[in-house]
Amino acid sequence: MTRDPALEPLTRSAEDYLKAILALSGEAAVSTTQIAQRLELSPASVSGMIRRLSDQGWLEHVPYRGVVLTDAGRRAALRMVRRHRLIETYLVDRLGFTWDDVHEEAERLEHAVSDQLVDRMAEALGHPRFDPHGDPIPRSDGTMDIPDYVAVPDLVTGEPMILHRVRTGDAERLRYIADAGLVPGAEVMLVSREPFDGPVTVRVGGGERVIAHDLAAMLLCVRE
Amino acid sequence: MTRDPALEPLTRSAEDYLKAILALSGEAAVSTTQIAQRLELSPASVSGMIRRLSDQGWLEHVPYRGVVLTDAGRRAALRMVRRHRLIETYLVDRLGFTWDDVHEEAERLEHAVSDQLVDRMAEALGHPRFDPHGDPIPRSDGTMDIPDYVAVPDLVTGEPMILHRVRTGDAERLRYIADAGLVPGAEVMLVSREPFDGPVTVRVGGGERVIAHDLAAMLLCVRE
DNA sequence: ATATAAATTTAGGCCGTCCGAATTTCCAGT
DNA sequence: ACTGGAAATTCGGACGGCCTAAATTTATAT
Numbered sequence: 001m002t003r004d005p006a007l008e009p010l011t012r013s014a015e016d017y018l019k020a021i022l023a024l025s026g027e028a029a030v031s032t033t034q035i036a037q038r039l040e041l042s043p044a045s046v047s048g049m050i051r052r053l054s055d056q057g058w059l060e061h062v063p064y065r066g067v068v069l070t071d072a073g074r075r076a077a078l079r080m081v082r083r084h085r086l087i088e089t090y091l092v093d094r095l096g097f098t099w100d101d102v103h104e105e106a107e108r109l110e111h112a113v114s115d116q117l118v119d120r121m122a123e124a125l126g127h128p129r130f131d132p133h134g135d136p137i138p139r140s141d142g143t144m145d146i147p148d149y150v151a152v153p154d155l156v157t158g159e160p161m162i163l164h165r166v167r168t169g170d171a172e173r174l175r176y177i178a179d180a181g182l183v184p185g186a187e188v189m190l191v192s193r194e195p196f197d198g199p200v201t202v203r204v205g206g207g208e209r210v211i212a213h214d215l216a217a218m219l220l221c222v223r224e
Numbered sequence: 225m226t227r228d229p230a231l232e233p234l235t236r237s238a239e240d241y242l243k244a245i246l247a248l249s250g251e252a253a254v255s256t257t258q259i260a261q262r263l264e265l266s267p268a269s270v271s272g273m274i275r276r277l278s279d280q281g282w283l284e285h286v287p288y289r290g291v292v293l294t295d296a297g298r299r300a301a302l303r304m305v306r307r308h309r310l311i312e313t314y315l316v317d318r319l320g321f322t323w324d325d326v327h328e329e330a331e332r333l334e335h336a337v338s339d340q341l342v343d344r345m346a347e348a349l350g351h352p353r354f355d356p357h358g359d360p361i362p363r364s365d366g367t368m369d370i371p372d373y374v375a376v377p378d379l380v381t382g383e384p385m386i387l388h389r390v391r392t393g394d395a396e397r398l399r400y401i402a403d404a405g406l407v408p409g410a411e412v413m414l415v416s417r418e419p420f421d422g423p424v425t426v427r428v429g430g431g432e433r434v435i436a437h438d439l440a441a442m443l444l445c446v447r448e
Numbered sequence: 449a450t451a452t453a454a455a456t457t458t459a460g461g462c463c464g465t466c467c468g469a470a471t472t473t474c475c476a477g478t
Numbered sequence: 479a480c481t482g483g484a485a486a487t488t489c490g491g492a493c494g495g496c497c498t499a500a501a502t503t504t505a506t507a508t
Contacts, residue, residue: 013495032456045496047457052494064456064503094318095344105338112336114329120319237465256486269466271487276464288473288486 008056012111015080017049018058021069022077029066075142082138083110083118085131090121092132099132099183100174133174134165134184134220149220153200153213155190161221163188163204168218181205182219232280236335239304241273242282245293246301253290299366306362307334307342309355314345316356323356323407324398357398358389358408358444373444377424377437379414385445387412387428392442405429406443 010018020038024030032050036043054061058073069077087106091097097105119140122128129145130136136144147164155161163186166177181204182188191201191208200216202209234242244262248254256274260267278285282297293301311330315321321329343364346352353369354360360368371388379385387410390401405428406412415425415432424440426433 011494033454041495042497043456044458044498048495051457091341095341095348097344105341108336108338109333112332114332117315117319117329120321124319235464257484265465266467267486268468268488272465275487 010058010076013049014053014058015076015111017046017053018069018073018077019080019084021059021067022074022081025069029062029068031066035067078138078142080110082140083113085135085137086118086121086125086128087113088133089125089128089131089137093125099178100171102132103169103171130165130184132184133167133169134163135167147222149222152188152190152202152211152216152219152221153193153197155188155221157190157192160187160189161223162186163219164222165220166218167220168215173215173218177215177219180209180211181207182209188219188221234282234300237273238277238282239300239335241270241277242293242297242301243304243308245283245291246298246305249293253286253292255290259291302362302366304334306364307337309359309361310342310345310349310352311337312357313349313352313355313361317349323402324395326356327393327395354389354408356408357391357393358387359391371446373446376412376414376426376435376440376443376445377417377421379412379445381414381416384411384413385447386410387443388446389444390442391444392439397439397442401439401443404433404435405431406433412443412445 016039017035020035021030024034024038032043032046035041035050036046039046050059050061050067053059053073054067057070058076059067059069061067084106087109088097088099088102091102091105092099128137136146138144149165150161152163163182164184166174166182166184168174168177177183182202186204189203191203193200194213197213199210200213202211202216240263241259244259245254248258248262256267256270259265259274260270263270274283274285274291277283277297278291281294282300283291283293285291308330311333312321312323312326315326315329316323352361360370362368373389374385376387387406388408390398390406390408392398392401401407406426410428413427415427417424421437423434423436426435426440
């Protein structure tokens with residue numbers, strides 16, 4: 001990671017593009033509009049930046065077909081993800097931020113910190129593998145631990161599980177969820193579930209909660 | 225501080241200009257070339273930026289005569305100084321940085337941190353009034369403590385003093401100085417001094433040191 | 449097969465920030 | 479009072495990064 005043979009240094013903007021593309025990368029190539037929506041930019045602007053990034057070897061672009069990160073691009077993007085998540089962890093653990101208000105701060109800091117600072121923070125925190133939302137923190141070499149998750153609506157009823165990851169960045173949702181005691185590490189159990197993607201009842205912290213299906217789907221659990 | 229009635233938000237670049245101008249502000253107005261030298265930019269670039277900053281009310285410019293910060297400009301610049309020095313203090317105190325390698329890091333971070341983060345760091349550190357180099361940290365309202373300093377070459381020989389501030393950002397000098405035990409808080413005593421700005425002998429930490437005059441002039445002491 | 453809709457790229461502009469080169473202003477010394 | 483050189487400014491150009499509008503390509507539906 002971090003050492004990319006002969007590439008231009010990335011601008012802040014370019015770092016955001018790579019990170020967005022990584023996040024959108026599933027099976028297929030990532031489309032211009034996907035990127036534009038995620039970064040809240042016009043598709044035309046994205047086309048322009050795609051050209052630069054492609055010229056510089058961070059990604060490959062097939063016109064009208066989409067974009068795939070090169071190895072260098074993926075490494076650079078993972079480096080940003082590592083920074084972001086470590087910064088969030090540091091701010092929550094050491095500086096009294098809450099999991100619903102760290103995102104913006106990290107979004108700015110991730111472009112400003114040196115590798116040295118990132119490493120120092122990681123060390124100070126004992127090399128955490130997950131951030132406050134349970135998102136895995138990539139190591140310097142780009143690897144990370146990704147547990148086998150089961151989303152709350154897919155749980156076997158009556159079987160106790162550990163909530164491990166909350167997949168939303170929305171501050172209001174995060175506050176609501178935390179309020180319900182649904183923080184990573186909490187023991188949860190699916191009590192019942194209504195059909196047609198209806199609300200879901202979970203037992204957590206000695207009480208029961210009825211939760212919207214879509215929100216419950218963002219809560220990922222692990223066994224034991 | 226921080227609340228400036230109706231002004232445009234500052235860019236990173238503009239923040240650097242204001243900070244530089246504040247640092248260069250003595251009696252007289254600050255000249256274009258002074259700013260250009262300090263920021264390592266061409267005078268042409270500085271002229272351009274001066275115009276924008278002046279249009280936006282951060283400073284007043286008399287063509288061919290120089291530049292003076294407005295109140296808003298001074299507040300904005302002091303806010304950056306506060307950030308910079310608090311960040312340096314935090315990095316040294318909490319993350320194992322040394323006083324010779326924090327500058328660059330702080331230079332980048334000062335543009336990225338929120339007021340909230342700055343306040344949290346200040347709080348975590350117990351609202352320090354001086355940074356690792358002994359430079360005073362402005363409070364949120366822009367005030368700061370500036371002791372009455374006596375530079376080492378101006379000390380009365382034989383009178384013990386406390387080294388309080390080291391006025392250089394040069395990493396090599398800082399390492400040399402730290403190596404000699406000349407860190408803020410150290411007890412120092414002028415032993416002798418050669419005429420014509422010659423070397424200066426100081427007693428520090430039970431030993432004697434001969435130091436170049438110019439370097440010694442960067443070491444500022446306070447009584448007791 | 450073709451018309452239309454959707455996605456994408458290109459074209460042309462704007463702003464901030466930098467530069468080098470040309471020009472203007474200021475001041476000091478004759 | 480004049481003039482040469484230093485200091486400062488303006489000018490023209492570049493680039494990154496954003497935009498809107500127009501053109502183009504691809505996908506879909508009749």
